[in-house]
Amino acid sequence: MSEAVRQLASxxxxxxxxxxxxxxxxxxYADWIGRMGTVVDPSALMLTVNAQxxxxxxxxxxxxxxxxxAVDSATYPGASAAARLxxxxxVPMATDEDGTRPDELLRAITVHRAxxxxxxxxxxxxxxxxxxxxxxxxxxxxxxxxxxLVVEDDACVPLRKAGITSxxxxxxxxxxxxxxxxxSFSPLFTSGVTIPPxxxxxxxxxxxxxxxxxxxxxTSAIMARIFxxxxxxxxxxxxxxxxxxxxxxxxxxxxxxxSDELSFHVWIPMPLVSAERMARRCLDKGIRITPPTAxxxxxxxxxxxxLCLGAPPTLDRLKDALxxxxxxxxxxxxxxx
Numbered sequence: 001m002s003e004a005v006r007q008l009a010s011x012x013x014x015x016x017x018x019x020x021x022x023x024x025x026x027x028x029y030a031d032w033i034g035r036m037g038t039v040v041d042p043s044a045l046m047l048t049v050n051a052q053x054x055x056x057x058x059x060x061x062x063x064x065x066x067x068x069x070a071v072d073s074a075t076y077p078g079a080s081a082a083a084r085l086x087x088x089x090x091v092p093m094a095t096d097e098d099g100t101r102p103d104e105l106l107r108a109i110t111v112h113r114a115x116x117x118x119x120x121x122x123x124x125x126x127x128x129x130x131x132x133x134x135x136x137x138x139x140x141x142x143x144x145x146x147x148x149l150v151v152e153d154d155a156c157v158p159l160r161k162a163g164i165t166s167x168x169x170x171x172x173x174x175x176x177x178x179x180x181x182x183x184s185f186s187p188l189f190t191s192g193v194t195i196p197p198x199x200x201x202x203x204x205x206x207x208x209x210x211x212x213x214x215x216x217x218x219t220s221a222i223m224a225r226i227f228x229x230x231x232x233x234x235x236x237x238x239x240x241x242x243x244x245x246x247x248x249x250x251x252x253x254x255x256x257x258x259s260d261e262l263s264f265h266v267w268i269p270m271p272l273v274s275a276e277r278m279a280r281r282c283l284d285k286g287i288r289i290t291p292p293t294a295x296x297x298x299x300x301x302x303x304x305x306x307l308c309l310g311a312p313p314t315l316d317r318l319k320d321a322l323x324x325x326x327x328x329x330x331x332x333x334x335x336x337x
Contacts (some may be wrong), residue, residue, distance in 0.1 A: 004221035011217075019214040020205055021047030029193055030119050032232055036157045038177065039164045040195055046208060047215050048192035051180035052153045053104035055118075056082040056213070058151045058176035061204045063087060065149060070108035072100055074267075074304070076125040076267070077151065077294045084112070088116075092297040099124055099131035102138045109146050116149040121167060126295045126306035128263035131270040140170035140275025147174075147222050147309035154179040159243065159262040160235040173197045176204070181223055183262060183264065185235055191219045246318060253322040254329060265290075268329065269304035278305055278328045287321050 011017070020026065027042040048054040055078065059069075063086045071080065073092035085088060091112045093104035099121060108114040119139070122132035131139075139145050152167045159206050166202065168177035173256075174197060196204040208214070226232055233283040242263045243333055250266050251258050270278070275292035290306035307325070312318040 001221055004218065004225050007225075008217055008221050017214065017217060019209045020045075021220055022214065024058075024218060024222045024295065025217065025220040028227040029220075032227045033179065033193065033195075035232070036160065036179075037164075038154075038169050040168075041321065044198065044201065045193055045195045046201075048194055048208070049212060049215055050182060050192040051153065051188045052139070052192075053077050053212075054176075054178040054180070054192040054194035055079055055151060055153060056085070057204055057207050058178065058196070059083055059086045059088065060068065060207045061196070062116045062149050062176075062199055064149070064203070068111075068112060068114045070105060070114040070148075071118075071125070071297055072297045073126070073297055074126055075118065075297055076120055077290075078152065079151075080119075080297055083118065087260055090297050095127065095129075097129060098127050098135045099127070100135075100139060102135070102142060105139060105142055109142070109148060114148070116151070118151045118153070119167060120153040120155075122154055122160040122164075123261075123263040126265065126290060126304070127267045128261075130159075130161070130164070130261045130266055131265075135163065136167055136170060140167060140174075143174050144171050147199075150175045152177050156264065157181050158184050158239050159264075161261070168195060173199065176200070184232070185223070185226070189219055189222055191215065191223055193261040199240075208255060231272075243310075245315065249315065249319060250307065250309055250322055253319065254326055255313050258288070264310050265306050265308045267304055267306055270329075272303040273305050275305050278325075281328050282325055285324050287324060289325070 026045055030040050030042040030045060059082050066092060067088055069083050070091045070093055072095050091108040091114050093108055094101055104326040121136060123130060128213040140300040150167060154166060156205060157179050180190060182193040216285060240262060256266060272292055279289055279291040292303045292305060295306060297302055312321055
């Protein structure tokens with residue numbers, strides 16, 4: 001941190017740089033993203049406040065092209081909130097164990113005239129699934145054939161397995177790639193990145209300038225030092241280890257299927273009324289879980305609750321919460337007279 005401050009103090013123009021971020025900071029972020037498997041030119045990316053800001057910028061730009069957005073029937077609440085803020089009609093799509101179904105994406109495009117698609121293919125929130133490479137390739141083929149713009153939310157990028165490429169790598173001219181440092185490092189140093197399609201770079205940059213002008217450079221400078229020293233490699237390994245530890249505990253105590261795919265949360269599918277009841281019961285016990293109304297889009301097929309495993313500060317606290325939650329999983333809803 002002290003080195004980052006010294007470096008910034010030596011910058012000209014009082015520290016003001018390009019709105020997209022100082023070039024040497026963007027180069028460090030590009031190196032980090034490259035180590036995660038997505039090779040990018042530093043001049044093609046811009047720094048944002050966080051991933052949510054980057055998603056909203058992408059939606060703001062896409063809204064000039066289409067107002068119909070395809071989303072999974074259970075999706076990240078921040079994305080659906082941003083989409084609705086920008087006036088999108090959301091088209092929910094059924095999913096399976098591999099994520100977005102190609103036939104459902106085709107239906108959204110051909111029947112509902114969706115011109116854009118929001119995707120979280122790595123450690124999907126709330127479903128926790130990882131989209132395998134063959135499915136990513138199918139999705140990319142459909143999007144390129146129909147000229148669909150894609151917002152790829154890769155906030156959980158350290159959890160992606162080696163050899164599984166990003167959607168951005170498969171169709172660079174269709175994808176607004178989004179990631180952030182919050183889940184990879186700490187919310188204390190949160191910062192975001194967006195890599196728009198090259199033909200949308202200037203219009204997206206205009207939205208950045210109009211909303212925040214540019215991000216504060218201090219966080220970017222701190223993260224650039226971390227990336228330059230390759231400390232992110234150590235962070236990522238620790239993150240994967242601790243995530244696996246917490247996930248295994250949840251799978252054991254809640255009798256969930258074991259998996260070698262990592263996620264910061266688990267998804268427990270159940271009927272909507274049961275999910276709402278479980279959320280209320282947990283809150284009565286002093287445990288906050290994500291209610292189904294936060295994640296379900298329309299009358300989709302994927303009602304359930306999301307348990308965020310990273311919030312409890314210790315394994316003991318997590319274990320206590322999970323043990324109190326466990327009895328609610330299979331309760332039968334009370335009859336209503």
